[in-house]
Amino acid sequence: MSDTPLLKVKDISKFYGSRIGCRDVSFDLWPGEVLAIVGESGSGKTTLLNCISTRLLPTTGSVEYHMRDETYRELFRMNEAERRFLMRTDWGFVHQNPADGLRMTVSAGANVGERLMAIGNRHYGNIRATAVDWLERVEIDADRIDDQPRAFSGGMRQRLQIARNLVTGPRLVFMDEPTGGLDVSVQARLLDLVRGLVNDLGLSAIIVTHDLAVARLLSHRMMVMKDGYVIEHGLTDRVLDDPREPYTQLLVSSILQV
Amino acid sequence: MTDLATYNFAYLDEQTKRMIRRAILKAIAIPGYQVPFASREMPMPYGWGTGGVQLTAAIIGPDDVLKVIDQGADDTTNAVSIRAFFQKVANVAVTTRTEEATIIQTRHRIPETKLGPNQVLVYQVPIPEPLRYLEPRETETRKMHALEEYGLMHVKLYEDIARNGRIATTYAYPVKVAGRYVMDPSPTPKFDNPKMHLSDALQLFGAGREKRIYAVPPYTDVVSLDFEDHPFEVQRFDKPCALCGAEQVYLDEVILDDKGGRMFVCSDTDFCEDRRAHGHVGPMLAPNGLAPNGLAPNQEAAE
Amino acid sequence: MATPLVVSEVFKSFTMHLRDGIRLPVVADVSFSVAAGECVVLGGPSGIGKSSLLKMIYGNYAVDAGQILVAHKDRITDLATADPRTVLEVRRHTMGYVSQFLRTVPRVAAIDVVAEPLLARGVALADARQRAGALLAQLNLPQELWQLPPATFSGGEQQRVNIARGFITDHAILLLDEPTASLDARNRAVVVAMIEEKKKAGVALLGIFHDEEVREAVGSRILDVSRFSPRKSAA
Numbered sequence: 001m002s003d004t005p006l007l008k009v010k011d012i013s014k015f016y017g018s019r020i021g022c023r024d025v026s027f028d029l030w031p032g033e034v035l036a037i038v039g040e041s042g043s044g045k046t047t048l049l050n051c052i053s054t055r056l057l058p059t060t061g062s063v064e065y066h067m068r069d070e071t072y073r074e075l076f077r078m079n080e081a082e083r084r085f086l087m088r089t090d091w092g093f094v095h096q097n098p099a100d101g102l103r104m105t106v107s108a109g110a111n112v113g114e115r116l117m118a119i120g121n122r123h124y125g126n127i128r129a130t131a132v133d134w135l136e137r138v139e140i141d142a143d144r145i146d147d148q149p150r151a152f153s154g155g156m157r158q159r160l161q162i163a164r165n166l167v168t169g170p171r172l173v174f175m176d177e178p179t180g181g182l183d184v185s186v187q188a189r190l191l192d193l194v195r196g197l198v199n200d201l202g203l204s205a206i207i208v209t210h211d212l213a214v215a216r217l218l219s220h221r222m223m224v225m226k227d228g229y230v231i232e233h234g235l236t237d238r239v240l241d242d243p244r245e246p247y248t249q250l251l252v253s254s255i256l257q258v
Numbered sequence: 259m260t261d262l263a264t265y266n267f268a269y270l271d272e273q274t275k276r277m278i279r280r281a282i283l284k285a286i287a288i289p290g291y292q293v294p295f296a297s298r299e300m301p302m303p304y305g306w307g308t309g310g311v312q313l314t315a316a317i318i319g320p321d322d323v324l325k326v327i328d329q330g331a332d333d334t335t336n337a338v339s340i341r342a343f344f345q346k347v348a349n350v351a352v353t354t355r356t357e358e359a360t361i362i363q364t365r366h367r368i369p370e371t372k373l374g375p376n377q378v379l380v381y382q383v384p385i386p387e388p389l390r391y392l393e394p395r396e397t398e399t400r401k402m403h404a405l406e407e408y409g410l411m412h413v414k415l416y417e418d419i420a421r422n423g424r425i426a427t428t429y430a431y432p433v434k435v436a437g438r439y440v441m442d443p444s445p446t447p448k449f450d451n452p453k454m455h456l457s458d459a460l461q462l463f464g465a466g467r468e469k470r471i472y473a474v475p476p477y478t479d480v481v482s483l484d485f486e487d488h489p490f491e492v493q494r495f496d497k498p499c500a501l502c503g504a505e506q507v508y509l510d511e512v513i514l515d516d517k518g519g520r521m522f523v524c525s526d527t528d529f530c531e532d533r534r535a536h537g538h539v540g541p542m543l544a545p546n547g548l549a550p551n552g553l554a555p556n557q558e559a560a561e
Numbered sequence: 562m563a564t565p566l567v568v569s570e571v572f573k574s575f576t577m578h579l580r581d582g583i584r585l586p587v588v589a590d591v592s593f594s595v596a597a598g599e600c601v602v603l604g605g606p607s608g609i610g611k612s613s614l615l616k617m618i619y620g621n622y623a624v625d626a627g628q629i630l631v632a633h634k635d636r637i638t639d640l641a642t643a644d645p646r647t648v649l650e651v652r653r654h655t656m657g658y659v660s661q662f663l664r665t666v667p668r669v670a671a672i673d674v675v676a677e678p679l680l681a682r683g684v685a686l687a688d689a690r691q692r693a694g695a696l697l698a699q700l701n702l703p704q705e706l707w708q709l710p711p712a713t714f715s716g717g718e719q720q721r722v723n724i725a726r727g728f729i730t731d732h733a734i735l736l737l738d739e740p741t742a743s744l745d746a747r748n749r750a751v752v753v754a755m756i757e758e759k760k761k762a763g764v765a766l767l768g769i770f771h772d773e774e775v776r777e778a779v780g781s782r783i784l785d786v787s788r789f790s791p792r793k794s795a796a
Binding site: 081084109123 | 392401407408409410412413416417419420483484485487488
Binding site: 030033104142188189191192195217220221234235236237241243245246249250253 | 621667668
């Protein structure tokens with residue numbers, strides 16, 4: 001077990017004027033750990049995710065990342081080129097709507113291969129072989145490699161988005177409601193895929209979801225947010241089975257049993 | 259002639275020329291980088307070479323000799339018009355001979371004759387942004403150039419290979435300049451790309467509608483993008499020019515009659531004339547006489 | 562380590578905020594230990610907090626006060642105050658848990674459910690699956706079922722998958738919550754034998770056994786949880 005956290009989030013707050021997006025959030029994330037950020041609409045979870053992943057500039061606070069060269073860098077002190085490079089290689093971001101995370105008019109193979117080409121891969125055969133490999137890993141038929149995502153179902157698009165993000169072997173993946181909008185059977189398949197990949201690749205992940213079952217299945221730790229604050233956090237099964245805060249108890253008890 | 263009819267030398271006012279020259283200097287200092295400039299209203303509409311004309315107007319002097327070509331030919335309407343324009347507003351010497359020109363303004367071709375250190379090649383450019391059709395947002399493409407993020411360019415080439423088995427782009431083939439910026443060489447055939455590399459001449463590119471100027475200084479690396487296992491290749495022609503017999507030059511197809519007769523001839527008209535003047539003949543002008551539309555024309559039609 | 566598990570002065574109550582904040586005390590001042598090689602049986606009437614106690618020890622429930630000391634990697638770790646990473650590490654290396662109900666993950670085959678704790682320890686897939694198969698065979702789970710996800714299994718079949726998963730590693734501490742509840746006599750005997758094997762191997766076992774026969778067979782001693790009940794009479 002490594003002793004250095006991969007990500008150190010300190011006192012992140014985001015204000016929109018006087019409105020609180022999120023407030024005073026701090027946590028560390030270790031390699032191989034999956035953290036779920038759970039809450040209802042308006043809880044601030046997506047704001048928090050965007051702040052941590054540097055898509056939004058927080059009002060206060062810092063985020064430090066343990067780079068591959070073993071140094072810690074404060075993400076908001078990096079210049080844009082470095083941040084964009086990080087986003088393309090060491091990080092992944094899976095959007096809720098796969099169309100936001102894919103190039104819809106370019107083939108599946110090119111979607112998966114783009115990051116490789118962006119970091120300098122110049123061998124068509126190898127790029128294509130890697131793309132085939134990844135399509136198979138996310139359970140997309142390899143013979144769809146030249147089809148455009150426009151011709152894919154929602155579940156397939158989402159799996160393609162995951163492949164596109166993982167092809168450069170990132171160490172940290174952000175996911176914003178990865179199963180939102182998918183049919184239930186499709187969700188199950190996707191969650192299992194994500195679970196398997198996270199395990200096999202030793203990924204760290206921060207997953208925003210309003211679905212507690214997703215948190216239960218995928219995450220080691222969980223943070224519950226309400227009105228911009230983290231009101232409870234801890235081991236996922238502990239928070240779900242022994243919720244202490246009133247709001248958490250409300251959330252957990254509101255799940256309909258099938 | 260009244261005062262109304264007199265033009266400032268080369269049509270543009272001196273302040274405008276100064277502005278354009280500044281843009282040119284900047285472009286030369288940053289090879290391949292698209293420098294925005296305040297493109298002026300010219301007496302021809304956008305899409306008719308206003309970018310090239312403004313560049314020429316900004317650099318031309320009374321001692322210059324101007325050649326204008328359009329798809330390699332000196333005698334098409336556009337070439338003739340632009341040449342006449344500069345004759346009128348600058349009263350400069352004009353020529354069709356590549357070796358004699360000091361400034362060559364071109365639309366979509368580079369002359370076959372190798373250019374020398376005292377020559378400037380001015381290209382007319384429609385869309386200067388090589389990434390435009392992949393990424394329509396100007397904000398994004400500017401960032402990509404600034405941060406040297408050119409993965410998307412290779413995505414386009416990848417798509418070509420995936421769809422066509424090979425890189426199917428045959429003109430406006432993207433190049434990397436001085437190892438830094440990716441540039442659109444204008445819609446010249448990819449056949450001409452190698453001529454841009456380490457050229458003795460200065461190459462200037464102007465897009466009037468898009469308001470951008472870029473440049474490749476002499477002796478600059480210009481490398482066409484490709485994949486290791488799909489290297490850049492120029493077009494090959496099976497047959498030589500029907501008129502002058504030149505090989506390894508870019509050929510145009512000319513329809514001879516309505517029976518399917520055609521011939522392939524040098525796109526660069528000056529080059530072809532020059533060769534014929536030196537006694538080279540192609541299959542079409544074979545010594546056993548000819549009438550272009552009487553002789554079995556199909557036999558020399560290059561496939 | 563002679564005494565891998567020590568529970569000291571543990572208190573727990575539930576506060577039901579959805580019921581106007583009613584406070585339900587569960588256990589008070591729990592102190593006991595489990596030695597290596599012994600199987601301590603948690604006794605007491607239904608609802609007295611036996612299951613809850615196991616869950617507290619596993620870290621699934623929080624405690625209000627007290628310590629849960631576990632010998633983990635040559636150190637003593639207090640699970641009551643440990644951070645989530647540490648708890649997970651303890652679960653991975655030192656402490657196993659056979660729950661009462663198998664919570665199934667969609668699409669994962671029974672044999673892989675069982676093999677998973679070994680994979681988490683770095684054992685190769687083929688080896689892990691082989692050992693999983695051996696355990697499932699020992700528990701008489703038909704081989705045709707091994708490649709199927711357990712969601713559609715019967716209660717007894719699911720329980721056997723659960724048990725195999727809990728017993729497959731060499732964890733120093735094993736917590737068992739009604740492991741034989743849905744089993745027939747033949748398989749109960751198998752589980753008893755497995756528990757005996759663990760005892761011989763020096764594992765510290767703490768379990769709830771509804772079945773008296775099993776309790777007699779495996780229990781080294783009985784710990785009556787009513788001693789720790791804040792409600793001195795049964796619910």
